[in-house]
Amino acid sequence: MMEADGQPGLRFGVLGPLQGWSGPSRLHLGGAVQERVLATLLLEPGRMVPVTRLVESVWDDVPPTTAAHQVRKAVAHLRRRIPDGNDLIITDGPGYRVSVGEEQLDLIEFGSHLRSAADAVHEGRVGDAVRALRHALSLWRGPVLSGTGGRVIEGAATALEERRLAAAEQYLELRLGLGEAAELIADLRDLIVQHPMRESLRGLLMLALYRGGRQAEAMEEYRKVRELLAEELGIDPGPQLTKLYEGILHEAPELAAPGPVAASPRPITPPAVLPTASTAGAETPAAAPCTLPQDLSDFTGRHEELAALLNHVKARNETSEGYTPLIAIDGMGGSGKTSLAVRAARQAADLFPDGQLHIDLRGYTPGEPSVTPSSALDSLLRALGTPGDRIPDDLEGRAALWRSTLAGRRTLLLLDNARDVGQVLPLLPAEPGCLVLVTSRARLLDLDGAEWISIGPMSEDDGAQLLTEMLGEARVAAEPKASADLVELCGRLPLALRIVAARLRNRPRWTVQYLADRLHDETRRLEELSAGERSVAATLRLSYQAMAEEYRTSFRLLGLHPGTVIDVHSTAALLGMDTHDAESVLERLLDVHLLEQPEIGLYRFHDLVRNFAQSQGGPATEEVDAQGVEQLLGYYLTVTEEACQVLFPGRKRSSTGLAPYGGELPPLQDPERASAWFDREHGSLPAAVALSERHGLDRHTVWLTRNIVFQLNALGRFEDFRHLSQVAVKAARRVQDLALLGASLSSLGIACWKLGHFDEGIEVTSEGRDIAVRLGEKHTEAHSESTIGLLLTVLGQHAEALPHLERAMALEHELDIPRSQAETLTILSTLYEQWGRYGEAATAARRALEIHRQVDYRSNRVMALTDLAFAHVGLGEYEDARTCLERARGLCDEASPPGDFALVLALSAQVAQYLGRGSEVSGLTGQALELAELSGSPTRQAKVENLVGRVHRRRHDHERAMQLHSHAYELAAAIRYRAEEARALGGMARAARALGDTVSAAKHEAAAAALFEVMGAPPYNLD
CATH class of the missing domain: 1.10.10.10 (Winged helix-like DNA-binding domain superfamily/Winged helix DNA-binding domain)
Structure with missing residues (x-):
């Protein structure tokens, strides 16, 4: 598809695996979060999808606290990856929508064809309706968004699958009406395999069989569905199917085929799929040998790979130009390469009437040597009827006889389990009429002219279907969550799924959950995945040993x-x-x-392959393994240090006492690249700390944690921040390094503040401060004093907090660490604002902003502007407050800490209300509450909810105000956040009085007054 200017345009596909194309180039859309966000938007083209629904689509019932923030980051990521992404994904109120046309999305095109078919049927143009439905069905590449997952997406996929099935039924019914019959049977049987209890499909098949002169088979279909319905649902077939059966039994004249038509439409063949052996026109001669293995009756999934494979077969069969078609299938052990190849060979068999030969080259067969080319040729020649006394002894002679024997023949050759190209080359025919399928665990790169198909783990849906086929619907339906868990624990690997199914069948007392629980133990997982001679570990070991x-x-x-x-x-x-x-x-x-x-x-790694790799270590490899781990941790320590210097300017460099990593580092020259590296490694870095702890590398543990928590703090991942800080404190105690311990305790204090663990925060930070004083570590002392002042401020102990903050500022000035000075000044501004000393609060905030002219640390600058705005509000200077907040919002984006951004938005709403800008308020408050909830910080959430509650009170929405203030009070009281506890009580009192509850109002007012007295602060102006 080309745009008006001749440039390749965008096209997306959801009727199958999610795909995006820019002209001929496939778009790389990113990870699972990005794919699910885009998929959900594409399923509702042109409609606004709220962020809350996108969160549900990505994470189902258990979203992380940063879910909405991650969705916004995913949207930003997609906009960067997709050409003109800003025009494609449009921000619309509380959510997003995609703007695409029919030529850009297969789902829209599908709907357009269905509408055309409906119009044609209504106007009596049956042939046009058939063509429209054929075009609609040809757009499907497999299950909707297969592999994308998620409950929301699966629900939409189920609805779309029902539309596809209804279209297929109508398509086949119309063709029956045009006089076709026998040519529809194969397609109907395929659909019935997928939907065995759908009576409408069964009725179409019975009618097609009857009209094709196969009355007995038509009646047999009725018997099958009657038994199935009785066994599965305890019911009989419906009246329509029963009436059809009776009509067939009595050869009712109304069931006869209509008269011949001038030109019936060609039968539907899904893209890239050949007719099966049962429906192909040519008959294989009786003498033609077939040594193909039996096709698996429960072969499941692999629709896309099978379609691609058969498409290659068909294309090569029709256009061979003097060379033998060669298709190579590669994939990890246990992925089902042989099963796929056999299924394809069976379906393509009628195209090769002179024989279909299979030979296992045993390239990866346990306990057996690989088959030599000479032995393979001997077996193949004998399979074609060559007498043994005519087969030469040497390889060259056998290869020549093999090629001459195949001359003029159309033969299919399946070379299974090849180890290397040397096994395959002597077996290749010279004639273009033959076809060679090769399976191998490794991609045989020297196999010139081959079409390659690589297969990996199955999709979630295919894995679930395979488990159902092997265990039965009833057993899987009884434990759906455990069954889904089992599929994932098996890594969606067919071999592993067949092994666990065999174990469950042989142990009827075992539940699916019981086996899933056993597999959750990674140290035993590979041991559990074995049954008889089949074993995932043994299969992987062959690849490893090769x-x-x-x-x-x-x-x-x-x-x-x-x-x-x-x-x-x-x-x-x-x-x-x-x-x-x-x-x-x-x-x-x-x-x-x-x-x-x-x-x-x-x-x-595939999960099972990682388990196998980890099982290969032992006493003999401990020294090499320990060296590798230390080198890796040194790398992570060096890279995180460099990334922090880019992202957090003014941050002090410290000597770790560890040798720096001297190898090549990833590009980290600017904040965007440094942030992208942190984002990509967000799961690896905490795991690296755990790895360091397991290997007893305590100094690495402490210093790596110090770097990581800077980014965790910026992202609002406070639970991870606290956990890693606790790990670092334990490591510092083990090495008995007081300097490391003091720094780690100080960092832990910040995490405690973010999460509202104030008493713990004061305790650990005071210990860190005392250690720093004893050692003369003034940097740590300054940071600790600042943190203690912050914690006391939150607790409303303003007089006690002030000396700590003043001591911190004196040390920071002496040490010339402006970034730390700015942080302490923002705390001091908050203290003065809570204390009712607004002029001094404004002065402190302005001093912080002045420092930011020298050290541009965006997050601190946002908070300094916000503190100054709070001071302006306290002084009644609302225009000045609005100016500060506009600057703060301009510095915020998807990467900003959600709690900080929420505070900016909430205060902006309050100021807009004071200035009579009511139209701006609702959008600001809604986003503020959403960000505050996902921030993971109760201190931020309590403050934001009090601000928004105040906005609702001024709008006379007192019930909503009471809800917000009450929840803010619960949050603040639980952590003793005195300032917001007092604000919440005051807000509750005003709301209660407005609602006519004077008793509650008086109680809340008294409680608020008591808190103000404890804090030594004047009551806040709550209007």
Whole structure:
């Protein structure tokens, strides 16, 4: 599709796996969050989808506290990745919508064809209706958004699948009306396999069989569905199907086929799918050999791969130009390569009437040597009827006879389980009429002219369907959550799923949940995934042992990598090599399917492969493993330090006492790249701290935590911040390094403040301060004093807090650390504002802003502007407050801490109300409450809810105001946040009085007055 200016346009597909194209180029949309956000928007094109629904779509029932923030980041990410993304994804009120036309989205095109078909039927143009429905059905590439997941998306997918099925039924029914019959049977049988209890489909099949002269088979179909309905649902077929059966039984004349039509439409064939052997026109000669293995009766899924494979077969069969069509299927052990190849070979068999041959080359068969090309040729020649005494003894002679024997024949050859190209090349026919399918665990890169199809784990839906096929619907339906969990624990690997199904069938007393619980123990998982001679570990071991020693060592070491994704730079550190050699190792492991590649430059383990890699270590490898881990942690320590210097200017560099990493680092030159690196490694870094702790590298643990928590704090991930800080404190105590301990305690105090653990925060920060004083560590002393002052301010102990803040500022001035000075000044401004000393609050905030002219630290600058706005409000200077808040909002974006952004928005709403700008208020308050809730900080949420409650009171919405103030009070009282506790009580009193509850109003007023007295502050003006 081309745009008006001749440039390739955008097109998206949801009728199958999610796809995006810009002209001929496939778009890389990002990770699971980005895909689910885009998929949800595309399922409702042109409609506003609220952020809350997008959150539900991504995380179902258990979203993280930062879910809405992550959705906004995902939208920003998609806008950057998709050309003209800002025009495609449009912010619309509380959510987003996508702006796409029919030519840009297959879902819209599908609906357009359905409408055309309906119009044609209404006007009696049956042929046009059939063509429109054929076009509509041809758009489907598989299950809707297969692999994208999520309850919201699955619900929409189910509804769309029902539309597709209804369209397919209408399409086949119209063709029956045009006089077709026998040519529809195969398509109807395929649909019935997928929907065995759908009576309308069964009725169409019975009628097609009857009109095709197969009355007995039509009646047999009725018997099958009657037994199925009785067994599964305890009911009989409906009256329409029963009436059809009776009509067929009595050969009712109204069931006869209509008269011949001049030109009936061609039968539907889904894109890239050939007719099955049962419906193809040519008959295989009786003498033609077939040594293909039996097709699996419960073969499930792989729709896209099978369609692609058969499309290659069909294309090569029709356009062979002097060379043998060659298709190679590669994938990790246990992924179902052979099953897929056999299914494709069986479906394509009638195109090769001179025989279909299979040979297992045993490239990866336990306990058996690989089949030599000479032995393989001997077996293949004998399968074609060549007498043994005519088969030469040498390889060259056998290869020549093989090629001459196949001359002029149309034969299909399945070479299964190939180890390398040397096994395959002598077996290739010379004639273009043949077809060769090759399966291998490694991509055979030297196999020139091959069409490649790589298969990985199954989709979630296909994995669930395979488990259902093997265990039965009743057993899976009885434990749906455990069954879904089992599919994921098996890594959606067909071999693993077949093993667990076999274990459950052989142990009828076991529940699905019981086996899932056993598999949750990663140390036993591979042991559990074995049954008889089949074992996931044994299958993976064959791939592992087939590699050279250097790759086996690298594979084992990569099993120690803490990340969910692995890049070249961290691999180089772990393996002790340069990035060029590291990339070669990763690509080799990718070629043999021991690694996956989610996007260019990034690699990851399949879960079961990671378990296997981790099981290969032992006493003999401990020294090498420990060295690799230390190198990797040194890399992470160096990179996080450099990234923090870019993202947090003015941050003090400290000597760690550890050797810096000397290898190549990823690009971190600007905040965008540094932030992107942190985002990509957000799961790896806490896991790296845990790895460091397990290996007893306590100094690495402390210093790496120090760097990571800066970003965790900026992102509002306060629980992670606190947990890692606690780990670092324990590590510092173990090494008995007081300087490290003091710094770690000081950091933990900040996390405690964010989460409202004030008493714990004062305790640990005071210990850190005392250690710093004893050691003369003035930087740590200053930070600790500032944090103690902050915690006391929150507790409403203003007089006690002030000396700590003044001491902190004196030390910061002496040490010339302006960034820290600015942070302490913002705390001081908050203290004065709570104390009712608004002029001094404004002075402190202005001094903080002055420092930011030298050190541009955006988050602190936002808070300094907000503190100054609070002071202006206290002084009644609302225009000045509005100016400050406009500047603060201009500095906020999706990457800003949600709690800080929420506070800016809430105060902006209050100021807008004071200035008579009522139209701005609702949008500001709604977003403020949403961000405050996902901030993970009760201090921020309480303050925001009090501000918004005050806005509602001034609008005379006293019931909503009471709700907000009451919840703010619960939050503040639980953590003894005295200032907001008092504000909440005052707000509750005003709301109660307005609602006529004077008793409650008096009680709340008395409680608020008592708190103001304790804080030594004048009562706040609550109007």
